[in-house]
Amino acid sequence: xxxxxxxxxxxxxxxxxxxxxxxxxxxxxxxxxxxxxxxxxxxxxxxxxxxxxxxxxxxxxxxxxxxxxxxxxxxxxxxxxxxxxxxxxxxxxxxxxxxxxxxxxxxxxxxxxxx
Numbered sequence: 001x002x003x004x005x006x007x008x009x010x011x012x013x014x015x016x017x018x019x020x021x022x023x024x025x026x027x028x029x030x031x032x033x034x035x036x037x038x039x040x041x042x043x044x045x046x047x048x049x050x051x052x053x054x055x056x057x058x059x060x061x062x063x064x065x066x067x068x069x070x071x072x073x074x075x076x077x078x079x080x081x082x083x084x085x086x087x088x089x090x091x092x093x094x095x096x097x098x099x100x101x102x103x104x105x106x107x108x109x110x111x112x113x114x115x
Contacts, residue, residue: 006092
């Protein structure tokens, strides 16, 4: 099952959702603001892609995190931040099971052959 993680107020997430729906691609949408994240899931993502890529350092959430918690970032600290502040995650995150895709690019989604 294809899972799309994001938040409803995110423009890129809405574009990705619209793209999936227009093509009748079966998927599960997970609103991370409502559901949150869990350790096994974040660990799997960190094993699939660079942990630094998961953090959205431009987000409002990132700017609200105390500077002392953002300093000396490493994989473990990033995991803890994602679990405590799920909206600091780069969005949308498309989880294909065997591959993780961050952000929305119509051309990249087209190349995935999701149907």
